[in-house]
Amino acid sequence: MGSLEAFIHYENLTLFKKQLAAPQLSDERRQMLLRLLAEEEAKGRLDRTCRSDRRLPQSE
Numbered sequence: 001m002g003s004l005e006a007f008i009h010y011e012n013l014t015l016f017k018k019q020l021a022a023p024q025l026s027d028e029r030r031q032m033l034l035r036l037l038a039e040e041e042a043k044g045r046l047d048r049t050c051r052s053d054r055r056l057p058q059s060e
Contacts, residue, residue, distance in 0.1 A: 009047075012040045 016037040020030065 009040065009044055013037070013044075016040065 016033050019025070020033050020037070025033075
């Protein structure tokens with residue numbers, strides 16, 4: 001993940017969590033934010049997995 005992508009990822013996580021903390025949140029909006037947060041968190045896990053795969057020694 002490049003620096004711009006990492007920044008956007010971090011900002012998305014922060015924004016979704018902040019919006020989820022709002023007390024007057026409709027159930028529909030809460031579900032949408034939870035889905036977006038889960039997708040964004042999965043992107044981060046996928047990127048970390050891909051980066052660690054590149055560091056593994058190649059077997060011949």
